[in-house]
Amino acid sequence: MLQAGEWAYSETLKEHFMNPKNILQGENTDEFDGVGMEGNLQCGDQMMVVIKVDKEKEVITDCQWKTYGCASAIASTSILSEMVKGRTLDQAFHISPKEVAQALGGLPDHKIHCSVLGDKALRAAINNYYTRNGQEDKVKQEQSKVICQCMSITDHDIEDAVLEGARTYFELQERTKLGTVCGQCKDEAEVLLEKFKHIHFGV
Amino acid sequence: MADMKVYFDNNATTPLHPEVKKEMIAAMEMFGNPSSMHSYGREARANVENARRKVADFIGATEKEIVFVGSGSEANNTVLSLFVCGSSQCIPGSKMRSSIITTKIEHPCVLETSECLGHRGVRVKYLDVDQYGKVDLDQLAGMLGDDVGLVSIMMANNEIGTIQDIESIAKMVHESGALMHTDAVQAVGKVPVDVRKLGVDFLTISAHKIYGPKGVGALFVKKGVPYCPLIRGGHQELGRRAGTENTLGILGLGKAVEMRALEMPEEEDRLLELKHILRKGIEESIDDIHFNGHPTDALASTLNVSFTGVEGEAILLYLDIEGIAVSTGSACASGSLDPSHVLLATGVDAELAHGSIRFSMGRESSRQEVDYLLNVLPGIIERIRNMSTAYIKGGLHAASR
Numbered sequence: 001m002l003q004a005g006e007w008a009y010s011e012t013l014k015e016h017f018m019n020p021k022n023i024l025q026g027e028n029t030d031e032f033d034g035v036g037m038e039g040n041l042q043c044g045d046q047m048m049v050v051i052k053v054d055k056e057k058e059v060i061t062d063c064q065w066k067t068y069g070c071a072s073a074i075a076s077t078s079i080l081s082e083m084v085k086g087r088t089l090d091q092a093f094h095i096s097p098k099e100v101a102q103a104l105g106g107l108p109d110h111k112i113h114c115s116v117l118g119d120k121a122l123r124a125a126i127n128n129y130y131t132r133n134g135q136e137d138k139v140k141q142e143q144s145k146v147i148c149q150c151m152s153i154t155d156h157d158i159e160d161a162v163l164e165g166a167r168t169y170f171e172l173q174e175r176t177k178l179g180t181v182c183g184q185c186k187d188e189a190e191v192l193l194e195k196f197k198h199i200h201f202g203v
Numbered sequence: 204m205a206d207m208k209v210y211f212d213n214n215a216t217t218p219l220h221p222e223v224k225k226e227m228i229a230a231m232e233m234f235g236n237p238s239s240m241h242s243y244g245r246e247a248r249a250n251v252e253n254a255r256r257k258v259a260d261f262i263g264a265t266e267k268e269i270v271f272v273g274s275g276s277e278a279n280n281t282v283l284s285l286f287v288c289g290s291s292q293c294i295p296g297s298k299m300r301s302s303i304i305t306t307k308i309e310h311p312c313v314l315e316t317s318e319c320l321g322h323r324g325v326r327v328k329y330l331d332v333d334q335y336g337k338v339d340l341d342q343l344a345g346m347l348g349d350d351v352g353l354v355s356i357m358m359a360n361n362e363i364g365t366i367q368d369i370e371s372i373a374k375m376v377h378e379s380g381a382l383m384h385t386d387a388v389q390a391v392g393k394v395p396v397d398v399r400k401l402g403v404d405f406l407t408i409s410a411h412k413i414y415g416p417k418g419v420g421a422l423f424v425k426k427g428v429p430y431c432p433l434i435r436g437g438h439q440e441l442g443r444r445a446g447t448e449n450t451l452g453i454l455g456l457g458k459a460v461e462m463r464a465l466e467m468p469e470e471e472d473r474l475l476e477l478k479h480i481l482r483k484g485i486e487e488s489i490d491d492i493h494f495n496g497h498p499t500d501a502l503a504s505t506l507n508v509s510f511t512g513v514e515g516e517a518i519l520l521y522l523d524i525e526g527i528a529v530s531t532g533s534a535c536a537s538g539s540l541d542p543s544h545v546l547l548a549t550g551v552d553a554e555l556a557h558g559s560i561r562f563s564m565g566r567e568s569s570r571q572e573v574d575y576l577l578n579v580l581p582g583i584i585e586r587i588r589n590m591s592t593a594y595i596k597g598g599l600h601a602a603s604r
Contacts, residue, residue, distance in 0.1 A: 070516035
């Protein structure tokens, strides 16, 4: 008979869940150079990331956080806060959920979305830093493009659906209702579906 | 490693009762098919019918009114699907009644089957519940009518433990000419259940919730009530459920109800006392909490608590590391992030529902275990709140600024 593992996820995830690094103590964020918050409590996940920046080198020197969420959410923000220290703002901006998941020793598919908010909040904090320092031109908006005009579904919605488990066009439709009216966006949506599957899951 | 192992998830499933285990092990060699006429078959048949008598006695039914099935879910599917059949060809006379009534807090096996029936032309009406999870009888009275063929309402809720007044409901249902089903999976073996007193037409039982084996349940079908099998093609269970009987499982179910009959009466007071201690202990040591479920009309074993500003899975996993097994109302594990439909139906907001934990005790639960939990829990909640964006002492939320 098989025995249960000691733990539901990877050992690295366990370590970061048991001993989270760089938790923001209290709620005062004044001493930080950038503050970003993503997600909401109703959906069960919310993350706040605060950063200190070496302004000459544009390098992140400190990163702290608060997270409301499950074990994967807590551990992914913890490991993200370790990963970004010493990186330039530009490097940090491009950290992907996949990198975070890999650093954690892998996440089950249905938990990938828990790690997405962390890097979103980090990007918000970096943009916040640019805005505060009169560098609005550097603020990178997360631009989205409407793919399905009828149901107003964007490429971001498609990416979220993939992260939440959609693997086929039918599953994508189930989650987003995309292409359920005129159906003209099917080809474009299928290309994006494959792209995001490849980016996030390597399939 | 944790100091102690505490299993407070008895509404999910229970360990085998030692007497059930003993009896099942002793019966391992029994392999005959109850349908065979030879000695092997007769031995299996005798044991299946012996178990049927025990189950029937336990709920005040006759033996012929008990159909053994593969699970509580199968029993519930059978009753609801039977109704579709009843509304068309197999059961003449009930064709005109094409609606069913159920509640918003049923087990998914009832809700999803109801939804499926909706696709097949049945009109499904869903009853609301109040803040304690009680069905609104006035609303039921308004919904009942010539069009309603079946009402399905669970007796005790698995998540919050609230117990419905099935006896009164069944009276109303019968006065309107409909049939009454109750999913009593969480009630049978925990509170007295007598099908005649309740006046129900169908009642669902599961073995593994009452220290019996998994993969076996029973459906009570009142004599004379229209019936159509879900699994067809065999004479087993008087043609009501095809498939060779799960002899070992059925024998285990029989022993499980026999043991329940002996142990249940004294157990309720003991569990109520433990629940009281647990509730009081949580109240005294942790701020900003909300108890879910009915304060009195509820299972003695079940306590459901929402903790502001903490997500349920985090609590569950920290408790797991301390050796304590509980369950969460939030379905983050399923990837959907949907909070419990039961808590939402009682009016708890989505955020609180995400931070809900169900403690469900059982026959082996002890004062020592409750004390251990109370020793560990406040620290865990404080720790999670310290890292949460949501929680700031006094109930303010960082997000709202």
